[in-house]
Amino acid sequence: MLTENTQSVAAPALRPHLYFGAFFAVSVLLFLRVITDLAAYSLHHESSSHLILIPLVSAYLLYTERARIFRTTRYSTVPGLALVLVGIALYWFAAKGYLPLEGNEWLSTAALSIVLIWMGGFLACYGPIATRAAAFPLLFLLFMVPLPDPVLERTIHLLQEQSTNIASFLFKAVGVPVFREGFVLSVPGQSIEVAKECSGIRSSVALFITCLLAGHLFLRTKWRIALFALISLPVAIIKNGIRIVTLTLLSIHVDPSFLTGNLHHDGGFVFFLLALGLLAPIFLVLEKSEQRREPRNPDVQTKLHKEPAKN
Numbered sequence: 562m563l564t565e566n567t568q569s570v571a572a573p574a575l576r577p578h579l580y581f582g583a584f585f586a587v588s589v590l591l592f593l594r595v596i597t598d599l600a601a602y603s604l605h606h607e608s609s610s611h612l613i614l615i616p617l618v619s620a621y622l623l624y625t626e627r628a629r630i631f632r633t634t635r636y637s638t639v640p641g642l643a644l645v646l647v648g649i650a651l652y653w654f655a656a657k658g659y660l661p662l663e664g665n666e667w668l669s670t671a672a673l674s675i676v677l678i679w680m681g682g683f684l685a686c687y688g689p690i691a692t693r694a695a696a697f698p699l700l701f702l703l704f705m706v707p708l709p710d711p712v713l714e715r716t717i718h719l720l721q722e723q724s725t726n727i728a729s730f731l732f733k734a735v736g737v738p739v740f741r742e743g744f745v746l747s748v749p750g751q752s753i754e755v756a757k758e759c760s761g762i763r764s765s766v767a768l769f770i771t772c773l774l775a776g777h778l779f780l781r782t783k784w785r786i787a788l789f790a791l792i793s794l795p796v797a798i799i800k801n802g803i804r805i806v807t808l809t810l811l812s813i814h815v816d817p818s819f820l821t822g823n824l825h826h827d828g829g830f831v832f833f834l835l836a837l838g839l840l841a842p843i844f845l846v847l848e849k850s851e852q853r854r855e856p857r858n859p860d861v862q863t864k865l866h867k868e869p870a871k872n
Contacts, residue, residue, distance in 0.1 A: 577634050581686040588678055592652075595671045599705070602668060607763040608713055611770060612672075615705035618774070622698035630694040634687045641685020648677030664710035672706040697777050704770060713762075720760040720798065727802025728755065728809075737810070746805075750813045753805065761801035764833055768797045772840065785847045792843055793836075800836040807832075 589596060603612035623630060652674035654660050655667055662670060680699050684692045692699065708716065725744050732739040732748060740747040744755040772793040776786030 574631075574634070577631075577636070577686045581682060584682040584686065585679065588675070588682065592671070592675050592678075595668070595675065598668060599672055599707070602665065602707060606707070607758075608717070608766065609707045610763060611766060612705050612707060615702060619698045619701050622701065622777075623695060626695075626698070630691055630698075631687065632694070633690045635690070636685065637688040637692075638685050640689070641681045641683070644681030644684060645678050646681075648674045648681060651677065665707055666709045669707050669709045673703075676702045676706060701773075717757050717760045717762050720762055720765060720801070721755050721757065723798045724759070724761060724801040724805060725755045727799055728805040731802055731806045732809075735806070735810075746809075748809065748813070751809055753809055755805060759801075759805065761797060761804070764800070764836075765794065765797035768793045768800075768833065768836055768840075771837075775844065779844075780847060781851055785851065789840075789844060789847055793840060796836050796839050800832050800839070803835065804832045 600613050603609050652671055655662060655670040655674070660670065679702065680692075683695065683699060687695075707713075721744055725741065725746065728746060729739055729741050732746070737748050746753050746755070769790055773786070773790040776789045780786050780789065
């Protein structure tokens, strides 16, 4: 009898998962061509190499936070289907050529459509309370939408410009005479160009996503999470400037092949760790400020206030 009651209670909780699983599987089959194109784009474009990992990270977050997210679920069919229809309409308008899309803008629009459809399916199956609880993993899916080419070009140009500024400043700071002309830096014995490939777009995006995840996992206040993620952007530029100066000085004083060798092409991880090292003290300050002002277990604090002091 106990087993039968347990199964009857557990069955309704399982049903939304079955519905969403079926919805997700059907959506993947319907948009398999777009998902395949998105994976190929991710593998062939450095600025978008993270795209194929985003759904996996979102799924992992939903799984690890399932006790909190799925504590209260109820169907919300009408709002959920409305969001699904918005995603379908966006995809249809783009596919029919009603939107002025060029370059990779079609793929960006299609990816955004898929994200909206998945969000709508989640809302329909689990309801608004669970959807609000899952806001971060669901919104995190937006990182699987590749930046449209015009936005990507402007972003890369900005990173080139700021990286050149930082590199020029660092050369002067270490006493190396430098002459700048556009994105070309000339120092005694070497001239280098901060090309698009040297803009650091890939590592900048990776650093931003890493900091956003770290903030979500270890910080509690939204403004601290946002602040830590935003601080990663100037740190990424500083890191890229350090990388440019380091490789240039090594090519001058040690071996010219440093500008074309493994450290230049495959050594980004070393400087990525440097950026994480620069961000670590900032993260610790934010975390400690939370511990001072916002106790990690408010229920315990309330209980302590209620208990009379013991002599």
